[in-house]
Amino acid sequence: MLREWSVRAKSSSARRALYSSILLAAAFGPPTSTRSLSSQEGAGRHVISSEVNLVVLPVTVTDKSDHFVSGLDVSNFQVYEDGRQQRILLFRREDTPVTAGVVVDHSGSMAAKRDDVIAGAVAFVQASNPQDREFVVNFSDSVTFGLLANVPFTSSVEDLKAALLKTPVSGETALYDALAAALERLKTAPLDKKTLLLISDGGDNASKHTFSQVLRMGQSTSVIIYAIGLFDENSADQNPKVLEKLAKETGGKAYFPKSSSEVVSVCRQIAEDVRHQYTLGYSPEGNDPSGYRKIRVKVNAPGKGKLYVRTRPGYLLSPSGPTQTPAGHEQD
Numbered sequence: 001m002l003r004e005w006s007v008r009a010k011s012s013s014a015r016r017a018l019y020s021s022i023l024l025a026a027a028f029g030p031p032t033s034t035r036s037l038s039s040q041e042g043a044g045r046h047v048i049s050s051e052v053n054l055v056v057l058p059v060t061v062t063d064k065s066d067h068f069v070s071g072l073d074v075s076n077f078q079v080y081e082d083g084r085q086q087r088i089l090l091f092r093r094e095d096t097p098v099t100a101g102v103v104v105d106h107s108g109s110m111a112a113k114r115d116d117v118i119a120g121a122v123a124f125v126q127a128s129n130p131q132d133r134e135f136v137v138n139f140s141d142s143v144t145f146g147l148l149a150n151v152p153f154t155s156s157v158e159d160l161k162a163a164l165l166k167t168p169v170s171g172e173t174a175l176y177d178a179l180a181a182a183l184e185r186l187k188t189a190p191l192d193k194k195t196l197l198l199i200s201d202g203g204d205n206a207s208k209h210t211f212s213q214v215l216r217m218g219q220s221t222s223v224i225i226y227a228i229g230l231f232d233e234n235s236a237d238q239n240p241k242v243l244e245k246l247a248k249e250t251g252g253k254a255y256f257p258k259s260s261s262e263v264v265s266v267c268r269q270i271a272e273d274v275r276h277q278y279t280l281g282y283s284p285e286g287n288d289p290s291g292y293r294k295i296r297v298k299v300n301a302p303g304k305g306k307l308y309v310r311t312r313p314g315y316l317l318s319p320s321g322p323t324q325t326p327a328g329h330e331q332d
Helices: 010-029 033-036 108-125 156-164 173-187 211-219 242-250 260-275
Strands: 001-009 048-062 076-082 083-086 086-094 097-106 133-139 143-145 193-198 226-230 278-282 289-300 310-311 314-318 321-324 329-331
Touching: 001 211, 048 076, 048 086, 048 289, 076 086, 076 278, 083 133, 097 108, 097 173, 108 156, 108 193, 133 156, 133 173, 143 173, 156 278, 173 193, 173 211, 211 242, 211 260, 226 242, 226 260, 289 310
Parallel strands: 097 133, 097 193, 193 226
Antiparallel strands: 001 048, 048 278, 048 310, 076 083, 076 289, 086 278, 133 143, 289 314, 310 329, 314 321
């Protein structure tokens, strides 16, 4: 979520122009514009070097009926860090393509829900942006990637569907190992905006990773986790609180559908949520010491009634590098 780029420019005005280009590149791709502009500097020219820290926030805005609110402008938003208002330097409201991982529980405790799991995951893929790049992580007591070894990401619905179907339902549950594998895969993602859809009952009885380790991994990236909890009343391992915490602490949301049709509906809703997010970016001012920084996003749109914002509530800045902090939550 927090990114650093080196800015070099021969004047304050040129630096500001380059600074704006870097902000866009930092949020949505590699900083190619930075390299091309820097290469044009002549020998002996005076340059200014500075580190740019960019906090990028995916933001979902809904009304009291939980409908997405579109058409807002940067002037409708205010961002605060530790109570201090920040200048918004990056604003996007387009349907920006995303790299999405679908993490699916195939353990024995999910046997009765297999058809629902597959139908929901396929619905999510079909409702996504056609330019999205996606992958599948299947897990029971072991973790496997559903696509071919030489295909880390794809936009093919048929390939993704085949990837979801290739793992039989059996064994114990290595949920935390599966999430760790998915988060590692996203480090190589071709698109900067990243999300995970986790379909599970939240139980884990076979992982080498712990919940705390996986949670820290999620807090250290800009990945948003959406969770769908499907439960078998005869299973003792289910843990909805794990799903809720993973979602909240990454700015996502947890859902607990009661029927097969509701599973498909929820998965489509998540895909719509991803496609309707605003993206805000700001560069924190000051040289505060490392630690937790609280974020609050407010929206003011006269005539649209009371609106609700869901995003991360902060991030953790540590001496070894910036990491995200707990918990996306709804703010009014």
